[in-house]
Amino acid sequence: MxxxxxxxxxxxxxxxxxxxxxxxxxxxxxxxxxxxxxxxGAGSPLVREAARACPVSAISVRPGA
Incomplete structure (x- = not known):
């Protein structure tokens, strides 16, 4: 990711x-x-949770190339 x-x-x-x-x-x-x-993303499942936790949705997570 x-x-x-x-x-x-x-x-x-x-x-x-x-x-x-x-x-x-x-x-x-x-x-x-x-x-x-x-x-x-270091393969962490918490990365997507961190993106959801951002109060202003500043974090984007997408599949890696």
Whole structure:
């Protein structure tokens, strides 16, 4: 799977990092980001849950290429 965070939409709520800290973190400004090397989702079932938990739907998850 491929994960993207729309930085223009993210409000820094941190639900992604709380739900799946092995894939998501927050940058120095407090906005959600995908950890380096984890944009493929690392096979975690919690990635989709993190996308659902985002209060502004800034996270998109789609099948990888």
């Amino acid at each position: 491929h994960i993207e965070i729309d930085t223009g939409v993210c409000i820094g709520a941190g639900q992604c990092a709380l739900t799946e800290p092995a894939v998501f973190t927050q940058d120095d400004d407090g906005f959600g980001t995908v950890l380096p090397g984890r944009a493929d």
